[in-house]
Amino acid sequence: MAKALAQAPARKGPQTAIRIREAALELFSRLGFERANMAQIAAEAGVSQATLHYHFEDKFQLWRAAMLQLRAVIAEEERLLEAAMDTPPEVQLRMAMRMFLQISWRHPALGRIVALEGMAGGERLEWLDAHLIGPRNRRLAELAKAAIDSGALKPFPAEILIITLQAAAAGVINLAPMMAVSFDVDVTQAPARAAHERMILDALLGGLLTDPSATT
Amino acid sequence: MAKALAQAPARKGPQTAIRIREAALELFSRLGFERANMAQIAAEAGVSQATLHYHFEDKFQLWRAAMLQLRAVIAEEERLLEAAMDTPPEVQLRMAMRMFLQISWRHPALGRIVALEGMAGGERLEWLDAHLIGPRNRRLAELAKAAIDSGALKPFPAEILIITLQAAAAGVINLAPMMAVSFDVDVTQAPARAAHERMILDALLGGLLTDPSATT
DNA sequence: TGAATTTCTGATTACAAAGTCAGGAATACT
DNA sequence: AGTATTCCTGACTTTGTAATCAGAAATTCA
Numbered sequence: 001m002a003k004a005l006a007q008a009p010a011r012k013g014p015q016t017a018i019r020i021r022e023a024a025l026e027l028f029s030r031l032g033f034e035r036a037n038m039a040q041i042a043a044e045a046g047v048s049q050a051t052l053h054y055h056f057e058d059k060f061q062l063w064r065a066a067m068l069q070l071r072a073v074i075a076e077e078e079r080l081l082e083a084a085m086d087t088p089p090e091v092q093l094r095m096a097m098r099m100f101l102q103i104s105w106r107h108p109a110l111g112r113i114v115a116l117e118g119m120a121g122g123e124r125l126e127w128l129d130a131h132l133i134g135p136r137n138r139r140l141a142e143l144a145k146a147a148i149d150s151g152a153l154k155p156f157p158a159e160i161l162i163i164t165l166q167a168a169a170a171g172v173i174n175l176a177p178m179m180a181v182s183f184d185v186d187v188t189q190a191p192a193r194a195a196h197e198r199m200i201l202d203a204l205l206g207g208l209l210t211d212p213s214a215t216t
Numbered sequence: 217m218a219k220a221l222a223q224a225p226a227r228k229g230p231q232t233a234i235r236i237r238e239a240a241l242e243l244f245s246r247l248g249f250e251r252a253n254m255a256q257i258a259a260e261a262g263v264s265q266a267t268l269h270y271h272f273e274d275k276f277q278l279w280r281a282a283m284l285q286l287r288a289v290i291a292e293e294e295r296l297l298e299a300a301m302d303t304p305p306e307v308q309l310r311m312a313m314r315m316f317l318q319i320s321w322r323h324p325a326l327g328r329i330v331a332l333e334g335m336a337g338g339e340r341l342e343w344l345d346a347h348l349i350g351p352r353n354r355r356l357a358e359l360a361k362a363a364i365d366s367g368a369l370k371p372f373p374a375e376i377l378i379i380t381l382q383a384a385a386a387g388v389i390n391l392a393p394m395m396a397v398s399f400d401v402d403v404t405q406a407p408a409r410a411a412h413e414r415m416i417l418d419a420l421l422g423g424l425l426t427d428p429s430a431t432t
Numbered sequence: 433t434g435a436a437t438t439t440c441t442g443a444t445t446a447c448a449a450a451g452t453c454a455g456g457a458a459t460a461c462t
Numbered sequence: 463a464g465t466a467t468t469c470c471t472g473a474c475t476t477t478g479t480a481a482t483c484a485g486a487a488a489t490t491c492a
Contacts, residue, residue, distance in 0.1 A: 016439080016440085030335075030336070031336060032248065032250075032332075032336070034248075034250045034251050035248075035250050035336070037478085037479060037480085038479070038480060038481090039478095039479075039480095047440075047441090048440070048441050048442075049441090049479095049480085049481090050440070050441055050442075050443095050481090050482085050483090051439080051440055051441070052480095053480085053481060053482075054439070054440065054441095055439095058480080058481075059479095059480065059481090112335050114394070115331060115335065115390070115391070116332070116335070117394075118390070118391040118393060118394030119328055119331065119332070119390045119391060119393065119394075120246075120247065120248070120251070120393065121393035121394075121396075121397070125393060125394060125397055126397060129394070129397045129398050133394075133398065134397070134398050137398040137399070138398065138399070141399065154419055156411055156414070156415045156419070157401075157408060157411050159395060159398075159399040159401050160388055160395075160401075160403065160408060160411060160412055160415065161415065163387055163388050163391055163394070163395060164384050164387055164388055164412070164415060164416070164420075165384075166387070167383050167384055167386070167387020167388065167390075167391065168380050168381075168383055168384035168387065168420070170383070171379055171380050171382070171383020171384065171387070172376050172379050172380055172383065174331070174334070174335050174383075175331070175334040175335060175379055175383065177334060177335065177336065177337035177341060178330070178333075178334030178335075178337075178341060178345070178349075178379070179375060179376075179379060180337075181337070181341055181342060181345045181350070182345050182349065182350050182353040182354065182375075183353070183354070183357065183375040185373075185375050185376075187376065192373060192376060195372055195373050195376060196376055196380070198372070199370075199372045199376065199377065199380060199424075200380070202423075203370055203372070203423040203424045204380075204384070204420050204423050204424070205423070206423045207418075207419040207420050207421070207422045207423020207424070207428070208415075208419045208420070208423070212423070232469080232470085253448085253449060253450085254449070254450065254451085255448095255449070255450095263470075263471090264470070264471050264472075265449095265450090265451090265471090266451090266452085266453090266470070266471055266472075266473095267469080267470055267471070268451095269450085269451060269452075270469070270470065270471090271469090273451095274450075274451075275449095275450070275451090
């Protein structure tokens with residue numbers, strides 16, 4: 001009966017595919033690839049499990065399709081960064097981190113996916129590197145290198161610096177369940193988010209700069 | 217035949233239980249709870265799968281037993297911290313972070329487990345909070361609060377600060393597979409580790425202090 | 433209208449992985 | 463020696479889950 005209502009257009013194709021991808025993204029990011037199961041995703045999307053296999057060949061392909069949803073987000077970030085190409089690298093880096101924070105709060109799935117697959121290794125990480133995170137990581141590392149060469153950033157290995165900054169920024173967001181259990185703190189509240197952003201951008205990034213007052 | 221050698225004492229009980237726990241810890245931490253399977257763990261430990269169920273009731277209990285192996289490590293850290301109770305809180309915090317880094321490099325399992333379960337939530341996180349990470353987290357947060365009250369640390373929310381610092385420190389270690397794929401960098405090499413430690417303790421922690429030169 | 437196409441589903445299959453159990457082998461106890 | 467106990471195993475059962483498939487329902491097109 002609920003079905004009859006939603007099923008008014010029998011060829012509701014693209015719409016259901018989108019719902020499936022959204023449900024898949026949510027569950028994959030919250031639970032990881034193995035723990036998220038097709039039945040759950042189907043239920044979340046309001047379709048039968050067989051429908052998943054009609055739209056997507058197998059679980060891995062569904063996962064990739066869900067990941068590609070995130071590309072639009074990344075693309076937007078890249079567009080904004082391009083527009084600031086002529087500013088000094090340390091300013092670009094700060095902008096990039098600010099965008100990373102905004103994106104991470106708006107799309108916590110991204111950070112969780114990267115953390116999950118980035119720890120595990122394997123074919124899904126290879127795929128992520130090629131399609132989502134690799135180009136971005138390498139560009140940020142170049143930015144850090146440029147900032148180090150110009151003397152604005154302290155001379156730490158650029159790759160380690162970039163990953164550490166991102167891990168610091170995403171940590172509190174990814175570990176929200178632990179923050180709730182250990183501290184009974186809800187970090188999704190606006191005040192917590194604002195403090196978090198200041199801490200990352202001013203204190204931590206500031207500690208990496210040779211002259212913290214320069215970009216503030 | 218290899219069995220006959222190792223099996224000299226037929227009641228090799230405790231020894232095999234230990235081997236099982238070690239294998240379980242390694243696999244659980246590398247793959248997470250679901251991806252690690254009993255057959256793998258049994259093979260790694262050199263026993264049959266049924267033996268796992270002889271020593272441990274089920275998979276969850278085996279997981280808990282493996283986690284308890286890590287308690288000794290944590291306990292050592294706590295002991296060292298107790299000995300420094302009379303130093304200023306910001307110095308204690310720096311010590312704690314230095315120990316956290318050492319422990320994380322020596323036992324990468326810990327950080328991976330915390331990241332995996334801390335993102336997912338659920339009964340395993342509750343258990344970890346009660347038995348492994350909760351008391352430690354809360355003590356570090358108290359330390360941070362004290363350092364903030366004394367004016368040594370910038371006034372960010374202590375809980376967020378502590379988790380961010382740990383996430384920053386563990387990030388590069390946990391994400392070693394991603395560092396390898398994205399940058400072709402092996403962060404387990406000594407130079408990378410030394411740079412990482414300086415970055416966390418001096419630059420990042422320094423950025424959180426009101427007077428970075430105080431504890432260096 | 434009626435055939436063809438697209439979208440979706442219930443029922444089923446295939447398989448992997450957790451968990452059970454009867455019994456064998458070594459050792460300890462008397 | 464003989465019995466009991468501990469430790470371990472191969473074979474089996476059960477369960478959870480991905481994947482398949484024949485066909486139903488809706489829609490489009492001729």
